[in-house]
Amino acid sequence: MDILRAAEQLRDPLAAYASVDRSRPYGACWVMANMVGGLDGSAAIGGRVADLSTEPDAELFVSMRALADVVLVGAQTLRREGYGGLSLPEARVAARVAAGKPGEPVFAVVTRSLDVDWAARPFADPQGGRSIVITCETADPGRMERARRVADVIVAGRERVDPAVAMLRLSERGHRVVLCEGGPTWLGELVATGQLDELCLTVSPLMGGDPLPVSVSPPGSDLVRWSLRHVLADGDTLFLRYERRREGR
Numbered sequence: 425m426d427i428l429r430a431a432e433q434l435r436d437p438l439a440a441y442a443s444v445d446r447s448r449p450y451g452a453c454w455v456m457a458n459m460v461g462g463l464d465g466s467a468a469i470g471g472r473v474a475d476l477s478t479e480p481d482a483e484l485f486v487s488m489r490a491l492a493d494v495v496l497v498g499a500q501t502l503r504r505e506g507y508g509g510l511s512l513p514e515a516r517v518a519a520r521v522a523a524g525k526p527g528e529p530v531f532a533v534v535t536r537s538l539d540v541d542w543a544a545r546p547f548a549d550p551q552g553g554r555s556i557v558i559t560c561e562t563a564d565p566g567r568m569e570r571a572r573r574v575a576d577v578i579v580a581g582r583e584r585v586d587p588a589v590a591m592l593r594l595s596e597r598g599h600r601v602v603l604c605e606g607g608p609t610w611l612g613e614l615v616a617t618g619q620l621d622e623l624c625l626t627v628s629p630l631m632g633g634d635p636l637p638v639s640v641s642p643p644g645s646d647l648v649r650w651s652l653r654h655v656l657a658d659g660d661t662l663f664l665r666y667e668r669r670r671e672g673r
């Protein structure tokens with residue numbers, strides 16, 4: 425299989441991702457994650473991603489959103505990184521609209537505490553339609569009420585959000601491709617519950633970041649095996665695309 429290509433030789437690095445068939449039976453969501461890690465597997469530097477990312481990674485990171493119906497993050501990533509607009513390049517927005525999709529994906533956050541800045545742009549000025557808050561039954565009712573004023577609230581589990589229920593609720597709203605942008609804790613839950621279909625992992629050419637792996641496996645998780653689908657290289661940055669191995673594939 426010809427899987428190693430130089431990204432700078434490709435006219436559009438997103439093309440290798442855009443051509444993937446992400447349809448699932450019965451309208452289920454295809455869940456993909458886009459993460460960056462150092463050579464030592466670290467997922468952050470000083471609690472943020474910025475210094476870990478490289479120029480080609482930052483470009484692909486934004487473009488990748490063009491493939492998604494929903495951009496989903498754990499609340500700690502929202503608190504640490506801050507999210508402004510999703511900043512899709514104009515040409516990508518136009519291509520989505522031409523394909524009959526909303527110009528931008530919907531933003532969604534998973535949180536039990538509901539300790540979220542509701543004045544932040546994803547809630548105060550959402551570009552892809554009302555944002556979504558995914559939480560659980562035992563969340564604080566007052567905070568849930570506050571969240572409902574600025575976002576659609578999905579309750580998916582009792583004490584914690586159950587990733588399978590969360591993805592089912594998103595599919596019931598007509599969403600087909602969910603792009604998880606971390607963080608490692610929420611990603612680990614998606615992986616452990618068999619919800620993650622695809623991992624796009626950028627390997628950044630440095631070591632010495634925070635002791636935080638790209639995915640944190642909940643205690644007792646089983647091993648999950650992956651198949652490599654492509655490798656792109658742009659200068660010192662590697663882009664790996666894996667799909668979860670399924671029975672018979």
Ligand SMILES: NC(=O)c1ccc[n+]([C@@H]2O[C@H](COP(=O)([O-])OP(=O)(O)OC[C@H]3O[C@@H](n4cnc5c(N)ncnc54)[C@H](OP(=O)(O)O)[C@@H]3O)[C@@H](O)[C@H]2O)c1
Nearest residue numbers: 459460471472498499500501536537585606607608609610
């Ligand atoms: N390298 C990368 O590509 C990348 C990507 C994203 C983030 N990061 C980095 O990762 C760090 C943040 O990641 P993190 O692992 O600490 O946190 P995270 O996964 O972003 O968020 C964890 C939070 O999500 C909520 N959550 C997760 N699972 C839940 C469940 N089952 N039910 C209810 N709520 C749930 C909880 O929010 P509440 O506390 O509100 O209840 C929890 O505290 C930052 O340093 C960031 O820079 C790196």
